[in-house]
Amino acid sequence: MSGSLNITSAIADPALLDLPWQLPLDAWPNETIASLPKGLSRHLVRFAHLSGRVVAIKETTSDMARGEYDMLRNLQGLEVPCVEPVAVITNRTDDDGDPLRSVLVTRHLKFSLPYRALYSHTLRPDTATRLVDALAVLLVRVHMVGFFWGDVSLSNTLFRRDAGAFAAYLVDAETGQLYAGGLSNGQRENDLEIARVNIAGELMDLEAGGRVADELDPIRVSNGIVAAYRSLWKELTGSESFASSERWRITQRVERLNDLGFDIEELTIKTDSDGTKVRIQPKVVDAGHHQRRLLRLTGLDAEENQARRLLNDLDSYRAAYGKADADEEMVAHEWLVRVFEPVVRAIPMELRGKLERAEVFHQLLDHRWYMAQNQSRDIPLAEAVSSYVQDVLRHRRDEATMMDPPTGSITLPIQVIRSDDAPEDAGTDPDDATDWKLKV
Known part of the structure; x- marks a missing residue:
């Protein structure tokens, strides 16, 4: 390798030196490249194998690569859902000494997909709405830490399945800025308008290619992020006044925020001079309420809705076996050993890359429910696992790997037909295959 290669890396991995940095990214050999679906990008992006993992490599300018690397590290420190920065490679030259573009290396987020790979043939309104809702939650979270994104879009986001919903992760931070004093209302509204316009354009592009259902209205779906964002922002940061005799509403507000998946780190409570009115306002709110509880009780790390579903099953286990008064952590360990881990072990090794463990368990619970409804009997867990x-x-x-195809539409070897008796809280994506009947 000619020239003086500069590598700034968050990990100490000598294998970084083994990648063919002396070649333009579009000329890298096939044995180095991992064929994964990627979203639309203004830069050339390719996936590569690195020490048994997969990394995303983006060609850009040196300043932009360093800036985005630093920004992603800052966002990670603030616990914002985003891809993990691995390295910045600058001073690249080819074998003739001619300069090559610098690159940003990030770790591929396992079990995540770009929005164009989250449906089989055509994007349905329900799935599009859930994607937009997930992006609204992400936008609220980045705004709460003072991050102005500047290029909010479905394309700049990765999505992971989350118990019938989606969890969104920020991918592209090159246009973003962090403000220590927080964002003004104007900055937030600017980001929100960028999101609305970009989403409308992305959905119209799919519509022009015949890849959305006839009933999907790109404008209506894109406008949905505005309503979802403002509703969540108001719930998380808005003040509330009530009579001093209604102090139970303090607990109700906290529980409502917990149900949304957020914890209150600090709550401001003020009373009027005559003591007749109480005013409350959350000051700092952290996401991941159910995630943290599940992690504390069982050591399982899951998305927020997955954690909520597993905790509900844990609570059902406690009730079914008369352990409501037993120590919560002891019951959680018993549930983990007797219920969750046997399900995970029952999954054949060759199928364990299909979905995350928590998502498999969630889908199994839905599948068991359908079996019970169709057969009008209780279904033993072992029977449900085998059928699922x-x-x-x-x-x-x-x-976990999604090796084929690298881009574009993805065809499943099954036909899916909507079940008319699906529960209201079940997932609605035909690719979830839990609220849909399968026809092989």
């Missing part, structure tokens, strides 16, 4: 593995999981795409 053979009838559902085996026919899913492998979302």
Whole structure:
């Protein structure tokens, strides 16, 4: 390798030196490249193998690569859902000594997909709405730490399945800025308008290519992020006044925020001089209420909705076995050993890359419910696991690696038909295969 290569890295991995940095990214050999679906980008992005992992490599300018690397590290420190920065490579030259573009290296987020790979044939309104809702939550979270994104879009986001919903992760931070004093209302509204316009354009592009359902209205769906964002922002930061005799509403507000998946770190409570009115306002709110509780009780790390679903099953286990008064942590350990881990171990090794463990468990619970409804009897867990593995999981795409195809639409080897008796809280994506009947 000619020239003086500069590597700034967050990890100490000598394998970084083994990648062919002397070649333009579009000329890298096939044995180095990992074929994964990628979203739209103004820069050339490719996936590569590195020490048994997959990394995303983006060609850009030196200043932009360093700036985005630093920004992603800052966002990670603020616990914002985003991709993990690995390295910045500058001073690249080819074998003739001619300069090559600098690159930013980030770790591929396992089990995540760009929005264009989250549906099989056409994007349905329900799925599009859930994607937009997930992006609204992400936008609220970045705004709460003082981050102005500047290029909010579905394309600059990765999505992971989260118990019938989606969890959104920021991918592209090159246009973003962090403000220590927080964002003004004007900055937030600017980001929100950028999001609305970009989402409308992305959905119209899919519509022009015949890849959305006839009933999907790109304008209506894109406008949905405005309503979702403002509703959540008001719930998280808005003040509330009530009579001093209604102090129970303080607890109600906290529980409402917990249900949304947020914890209150500090709550401001003020009373009028005559003591007849009480005013409360959350000051600092952290996301991941159910995630933290599940992690504390079981050591399982899951998305927020997945954590909520697993905790609900844990609570059902406590009630079913008369352990409501037993120590919560002891019951959680018993549930983990007797219920969750046997399900995970029952998944064949060749199928464990299909979905995250928590998502598999969530889908299994839904599958068991459908079996019970269809057969009008209680279904033993072992029977439900066997049916789910053979009838559902085996026919899913492998979302840990998603090796084929690299871009564009993805065709499943099954036909899906909507079940008319699906529960209202079940997932609605046909690719979830839990609220849909399968026809192989």
